[in-house]
Amino acid sequence: MKKVHNFNAGPCVLPKPAINAAIEALKDFKGSGMSVIEISHRSKDWEAVMTESEALWKELLNIPDGYRVLFLGGGASTQFCYVPFNLMNKKAAYLETGVWANKALKEAKYFGEVAIVASSKESVYNHIPKGFTIPTDADYFHITTNNTIYGTEIKEDMNSPIPLVADMSSDIMSRPVDVSKYALIYGGAQKNVGPAGVTFVIVKESALGKVERPIPTMVDYRTHIKEGSMFNTPPVFSILVMNETLKWVKSLGGLKVMQKLNQEKAAILYDEIDRNKMFKGTIVDKADRSLMNICFVMNDEYKDKEEEFMNVAKANGMVGIKGHRSVGGFRASTYNACPKESIQALVDCMKEFEAKNAK
Numbered sequence: 539m540k541k542v543h544n545f546n547a548g549p550c551v552l553p554k555p556a557i558n559a560a561i562e563a564l565k566d567f568k569g570s571g572m573s574v575i576e577i578s579h580r581s582k583d584w585e586a587v588m589t590e591s592e593a594l595w596k597e598l599l600n601i602p603d604g605y606r607v608l609f610l611g612g613g614a615s616t617q618f619c620y621v622p623f624n625l626m627n628k629k630a631a632y633l634e635t636g637v638w639a640n641k642a643l644k645e646a647k648y649f650g651e652v653a654i655v656a657s658s659k660e661s662v663y664n665h666i667p668k669g670f671t672i673p674t675d676a677d678y679f680h681i682t683t684n685n686t687i688y689g690t691e692i693k694e695d696m697n698s699p700i701p702l703v704a705d706m707s708s709d710i711m712s713r714p715v716d717v718s719k720y721a722l723i724y725g726g727a728q729k730n731v732g733p734a735g736v737t738f739v740i741v742k743e744s745a746l747g748k749v750e751r752p753i754p755t756m757v758d759y760r761t762h763i764k765e766g767s768m769f770n771t772p773p774v775f776s777i778l779v780m781n782e783t784l785k786w787v788k789s790l791g792g793l794k795v796m797q798k799l800n801q802e803k804a805a806i807l808y809d810e811i812d813r814n815k816m817f818k819g820t821i822v823d824k825a826d827r828s829l830m831n832i833c834f835v836m837n838d839e840y841k842d843k844e845e846e847f848m849n850v851a852k853a854n855g856m857v858g859i860k861g862h863r864s865v866g867g868f869r870a871s872t873y874n875a876c877p878k879e880s881i882q883a884l885v886d887c888m889k890e891f892e893a894k895n896a897k
């Protein structure tokens with residue numbers, strides 16, 4: 539197999555042991571003589587995977603009693619409307635820190651009043667707004683912890699006087715989280731915890747049942763709590779790969795270890811971006827810099843070299859480092875499964891490029 543350094547933003551690199559276990563299960567699921575995509579989702583062997591998956595989430599994130607973990611379809615984008623459907627009576631508050639946050643709040647507007655508590659839109663989302671006040675008359679406060687496109691991240695669990703809801707699509711399982719501070723956490727699996735097709739929802743049961751509107755069965759979290767995420771056919775293959783990915787996280791030592799690895803990896807690349815004469819980071823405030831999506835551009839005097847560097851990086855096996863079209867430049871996504879060697883290889887490329895091209 540061709541050797542590449544995969545910096546894709548999502549879907550993205552996954553741990554090899556998880557992929558290998560998935561290949562085995564695709565061929566023969568637990569010695570059943572059938573593929574995992576051929577078995578009944580009502581079989582005992584499959585139910586065991588569902589139970590184990592929820593248990594792994596609870597163990598790794600140290601989720602307190604009173605919370606459930608759901609595995610649904612539809613992606614994080616469908617959660618943008620699930621959340622107001624289930625939690626909003628009249629008013630919700632949103633922190634606008636990027637394109638995903640903006641998409642989330644647009645959906646909430648179908649259900650009532652949306653207060654944008656603070657926004658960094660005017661400066662192309664290059665920082666996390668600070669010093670805002672969360673309105674106490676809103677039903678919940680929604681944040682996007684990691685901004686996949688712009689490369690900013692809220693790395694600490696904030697205190698909120700009203701129920702806190704977080705889209706953690708792109709930094710879940712990258713650090714320990716104090717789940718007790720949140721009413722709900724959701725995300726698509728395809729960045730840190732598995733392939734596309736499964737959406738995780740961590741929900742505090744006591745936060746539900748407070749809205750006046752009737753909720754259609756499929757969109758009501760209580761349906762999926764009651765049925766253990768098996769009200770309808772779950773995305774079995776995606777859940778299986780997620781399960782194996784979480785086992786890999788556990789085998790490395792859990793989220794404290796993962797956080798340390800992620801901090802070390804990000805530091806290698808950010809240090810080079812700050813040191814190298816030809817490049818600069820797009821996120822000015824270092825405290826806001828994402829450990830998952832590292833964005834950088836050519837320094838002004840080297841703007842004309844962007845394409846050349848891209849070609850050199852590609853020739854050296856780098857995949858997926860083109861920045862989002864709204865930011866330009868480069869973005870290296872350094873999720874849990876991205877090895878340190880890949881980051882080192884990118885840094886080596888940047889060093890060589892500087893040695894050959896810097897004035």
Ligand SMILES: *Cc1c(COP(=O)(O)O)cnc(C)c1O
Pocket residue numbers: 548612613614615616638682684685686705706707708725726727729
């Ligand atoms: C990728 C991403 C989404 C969208 O996820 P889908 O599963 O494709 O709907 C939402 N929010 C954030 C922060 C993301 O990174």
